[in-house]
Amino acid sequence: MQGLHLTGDLFGCGCSSATLxxxxxxxxxxRTATLDAKLTIVDEKWHAFPDWNGQPGGITGTILLAESHLxxxxxxxxxxxxxxxxVCNFTEDNTDxxxxxxxxxxxAFRPQKQVVNRITRGDVASATPKDLRRRLRATRSRx
Numbered sequence: 038m039q040g041l042h043l044t045g046d047l048f049g050c051g052c053s054s055a056t057l058x059x060x061x062x063x064x065x066x067x068r069t070a071t072l073d074a075k076l077t078i079v080d081e082k083w084h085a086f087p088d089w090n091g092q093p094g095g096i097t098g099t100i101l102l103a104e105s106h107l108x109x110x111x112x113x114x115x116x117x118x119x120x121x122x123x124v125c126n127f128t129e130d131n132t133d134x135x136x137x138x139x140x141x142x143x144x145a146f147r148p149q150k151q152v153v154n155r156i157t158r159g160d161v162a163s164a165t166p167k168d169l170r171r172r173l174r175a176t177r178s179r180x
Contacts, residue, residue, distance in 0.1 A: 039126050039127075039158065040105065040126055040158045040159055041123070041124055041132050041136075041156070041157060041158065042121075042123040042156040042157075043121070043123070043153065043154070043155055044119070044121050044122075044156070045118075045119065045152065046119055046152040047117060047118040047119070047146050048150040049150055050149075051116075051146075052145060052147050056111075056145065057111040057116065058085075058093040058094070058111070060098075063083075063098065063109070064081065067107060067142065070141040070142055073137070073138075073141065074141070075134055076131070078100055079103055081099065081100045083097070083099075084096065084097050089114070092113065093113050093114075095110065095112050096110070096111045097109070097110045097111075098110075102124070104124040104125060105124050105125050106123055107122050107138065118146050120142055120143065
């Protein structure tokens, strides 16, 4: 087992308010970005929260992928988003697909600030040569 897990905390998002509060707009954006990245949608589940203290409620959603998942949560009152993309690399290296999906969504939200984590998951022995080169570069840049 080996995979890539990308997480992002996006702050001060400059996208339209509808992207943060309209379930259909957000789910369409996520679905389109997933398919454009050539990932396989198995199922999806979305929930729009009710208005709170006079502010529109956020949305939480997940797209179940054959390769793993996309999870997203919006906080329109603070114009924030958390984004989670995980892919396993069982039958092929899906790293580029995960990065494309994550980057497409990040750009769509237009954050003023972002905190991104890149986590290589699973057994290093089964990592692709491309992943091993990336890990080596990341280790060297921290030194």
